[in-house]
Amino acid sequence: MTHDAATTNLAALPTEARNPRSARIDELSTPAMLTVISDEDLTVATAVRSRIPEIGAAVDAIAERFERGGRLFYIGAGTSGRLGVLDASECPPTFSVDPSLFQGLIAGGDSALRRSSEGSEDSAAEGERDLGAAGFAAADTLIGIAASGRTPYVLGALDYANRLGALTVALTCVAGSAMGKVAELAIEVETGPEALTGSTRMKAGTATKMVLNMISTGVMIRTGAVYGNLMVNVQTTNAKLVDRGRRIVAAATGCDAETAARVLEEAGSVKTAIVMQRANLSRSDAEAALRAAHGVLRRALPR
Structure with a gap:
């Protein structure tokens, strides 16, 4: 043509x-x-x-x-x-x-x-x-x-x-x-x-x-990169994004800022941190739950 x-x-x-x-x-x-x-x-x-x-x-x-x-x-x-x-x-x-x-x-x-x-x-x-x-x-x-x-x-x-x-x-x-x-x-x-x-x-x-x-x-x-209106797939690759990640974890779980910072550091990612805190799971179990949910946070969380 x-x-x-x-x-x-x-x-x-x-x-x-x-x-x-x-x-x-x-x-x-x-x-x-x-x-x-x-x-x-x-x-x-x-x-x-x-x-x-x-x-x-x-x-x-x-x-x-x-x-x-x-x-x-x-x-x-x-x-x-x-x-x-x-x-x-x-x-x-x-x-x-x-x-x-x-x-x-x-x-x-x-x-x-x-x-x-x-x-x-x-x-x-x-x-x-x-x-x-x-x-x-x-x-x-x-x-x-x-x-x-x-x-x-x-x-x-x-x-x-x-x-x-x-x-x-x-x-x-x-x-x-x-x-x-x-x-x-x-x-x-x-x-x-x-x-x-x-x-x-x-x-x-x-x-x-x-x-x-x-x-x-x-x-x-x-495709599951957002939870509510939170960018839960955000990469915490600099100081600004680490701070944003902590605030996202706190907003999604209701925990305080200190807890959010600690859980995020343990989890290595925002999504994993939210599942760990909300479902009271270890990092490995939270990661397994996310894999089973094909990375969609809402599906990985307890009802």
């Missing part, structure tokens, strides 16, 4: 349109200028909220694949690619998962995270090649990200993932996008024209960040 037509008629996209509310933004005082930008940002949360059914369907489908050993890949170019890499890189320390579980790919490679490599987005073959080189497999999920919904690099990767039989999701900021038609699931957050014409790092970027946060967090909640 070719996607040369995907780059045509960009002027027709809502994300490329001129915004009448900011048409004279360069003439405004600084507070007034920033108010215009802020007012545009206020519309993003509503646009994202309107897509909750589609976001929820993606969360459930990805979580189901995680339970069968699948992984989640993000792919994009420019701002979209950077946001995917950002979300992927934040999941391992937040949820104590293997770095291979969440992977972000950007057109132009890792150097494009710091230096623009916008020309790389025009090659569908490169998107397919990069995804294949990353070891993407049929059990995995690919989220293709592009504000325009028509980036050839991303479309090429989506085509490749579809041929493998993997789950494909399109995250765009326009309705009826080329990517949405190619992917199995489409999340099309209509953010409209930017305060600066075509600068999709602004509202479209904010919407993308919000949706990716919702997806990765939702998947981790569904």
Whole structure:
């Protein structure tokens, strides 16, 4: 499949349109200028909220694949690619998962995270090649990200993932996008024209960040990395996170701070510490209970 037509008629996209509310933004005082930008940002949360059914369907489908050993890949170019890499890189320390579980790919490679490599987005073959080189497999999920919904690099990767039989999701900021038609699931957050014409790092970027946060967090909640609203998979790898871990243990068990600190040190992990304290178990027995519950804390605790 070719996607040369995907780059045509960009002027027709809502994300490329001129915004009448900011048409004279360069003439405004600084507070007034920033108010215009802020007012545009206020519309993003509503646009994202309107897509909750589609976001929820993606969360459930990805979580189901995680339970069968699948992984989640993000792919994009420019701002979209950077946001995917950002979300992927934040999941391992937040949820104590293997770095291979969440992977972000950007057109132009890792150097494009710091230096623009916008020309790389025009090659569908490169998107397919990069995804294949990353070891993407049929059990995995690919989220293709592009504000325009028509980036050839991303479309090429989506085509490749579809041929493998993997789950494909399109995250765009326009309705009826080329990517949405190619992917199995489409999340099309209509953010409209930017305060600066075509600068999709602004509202479209904010919407993308919000949706990716919702997806990765939702998947981790569904797969047992969260208890209540506590990040019980947190890695206690520095002083701040040790303190957070102690507070999580105390909140989940009702014990005092001193007890939480002692049990966490004995347990070696937040989840194990909570099971030890709540069920009055040794470390080895608590770890066995968690293994039997497939790591889901709520299932490991006494009723």
